[in-house]
Amino acid sequence: MQSENEDWESLSLSLKNRVGQMQDADFETLALDVFRFQASHNPLYHLYLGLLGVEVNSIASIDQIPFLPIELFKNHLVQSGFAPILFQFESSGTTGQIPSKHIVCDPAFYQSQAKRIFESNYGSLNDYHIFALLPSYLERSTSSLVFMMDYFIKESQSELAGFYLNQYDALVENLKAALLTDRKIWLMGVTFGLLDWVDSGQDFSFWKEAVAAGRVMVMETGGMKGRRAEWLREEVHAFLQEKMHLPQVASEYGMTELFSQAYADQAGVFTPGVSMRVLLREVNDPFGQVTQAGRVGGIKVIDLANIDSCSFIETKDLGSLEPDGIRFKVLGRFDNSEQRGCNLMLAQGWGTNQEEPSS
Template sequence: MITSAQLKASVLTVNSANFDALALDIFRFQAQNNITYAKYLKNLQVDVSILQSIQDIPFLPIEFFKTQTILTGDIEPKVIFESSGTTGQNTSRHLVADPDFYLQIAEQIFEKFYGKLSDFTILALLPSYLERNNSSLVYMVEHFIQQSKSSDSGFYLNNYQELGATMQRISTENPDKKILLIGVTFGLLDFAEAGLDLFFLQDFNNLIVMETGGMKGRRKELLREEVHEILTKAFAVDKIHSEYGMTELLSQGYSFGDGIFDLPASMKILLRDVNDPFNVENQHRGGINVIDLANVDSCSFIETKDLGSFATGNQQFRVLGRFDNSDIRGCNLMIM
């Protein structure tokens, strides 16, 4: 019988040609070994033995991560990631049995899109996430900081003066060094509006500014275009990059600008009819269903509360907003 370790090895080498076959293998594995998902499929009267297309796979509503134990196999979680939430909200909990695999796939995805982490200095502005000790984003960025092997890499919280001075020194002393400034949206806006002289960035071409979404109740919600206009002017960059990730996913999508996200080999998006959650045939706009093959030990088939549209084919998409009745989440809050 196929094992979790074998499936993870396949995820690391998956490509567009064998994605669907691997997704079906993981579906059958999880249908048999994930108690919560198996019950869900049984209640839907799904005959797992005859299902032959990823379009026919039922996606687990993301709310289940708030109320149920989502684990595939008789395993113990080593890390529990928890989503952010306002007071009184139930938060999602992702039980991760193999955090090393999470870091491996996250690093592989980032380097596929952006190149070696060792070429970067990673400057992180994630104050709201650092207030918790169970953020998947902080866990990933902390690993990126270590892999960058730069003494300047780190979490800078609200010390914008030091952050600005570090960026200026790198731009002067090592202008070929790439800088990744990654932050929650309100943190980047606060930095941009801190009154610092960032004129030196006009002559520095190796800065990537990446927002992870979310005002966290700290600032008024803005349209993505408004945020990106403010940030491009402040940091003298042509585009603002973005990350599409969430507590319930181990893979990430990335946008190089304009809110268009590219997917890694381990992810695929299907769009569902907003009135029929089981209809994903020929939908170009609708609710976002995510196949994340990296979620071998939890569930790889997740019905999110995000609304989206395809940009080009099915490996590029936009996030348009969220369903009206869904909780505010830490990622992708801004409406296009």
């Protein structure tokens, strides 16, 4: 057992070091090494691959890698290796739904990757006053977004930065103070929180000059979390741009089950972080590939920051790829029916009340 523990521990550390230093050209080779590591050291993923009849050594490219259905994060421990679990991120979901849980064994690694991805897109956190309007997330202590933003706020070393529920007067007062400094402003808001702020009657003319100078970035996280009727992203952006006097609205694509993020400056076209890649599956076939630009498919995410859990996740989101094959759009969601991968697990009697297999 000691040699087995030493084996996974040294491999895990080596992979994390490689992810922390990786460049775009390293992605496929590193993804295949992560796949082999998790196929051996993640009991749930190992079982799933076995049920599919996958021969691990026959996988030679990332488009051949099977992706774990995201629903399994709801009912099973998804862990590679045996590192102590310090805490878990938990999804919000809606009433009556089982939340997804994502283990955190190495929070510093998650933070460093999140910071690297943000700063590669938008520059140093020290250039910003960060304002986080995240009402639904702040009501939970297990939100990965709040954990990330709390780290970003501390790293920015701004005395004006902070979190807000619906304290609009205080938010505006601190925004106005921030406008008197040399830093830029980053307002990160859950979508319904931004819409509620607009509906409060707020006059946004106070920052028109700073917006025109390119000093204000408003970013939405997507989704209404059951608080309002769902809008298309284009509708949300058009509404916010008009009411808040903005030339564009940025977006973040992330989720409880991912340690990496993708960002879109405008128009909902996301650029994945260096440790993240999106592939598409056929809507009616989880094992069919969609490679044609602009064609709708189910989003599958490779997240190489998920060393301690699983890096290959089949989501419930629908999207399309841009012509470069890297950037992508998020276009909607699958319905609530179970997908083939989960049914395969259940068919083997490994349901929600079963014990996890031992390593």
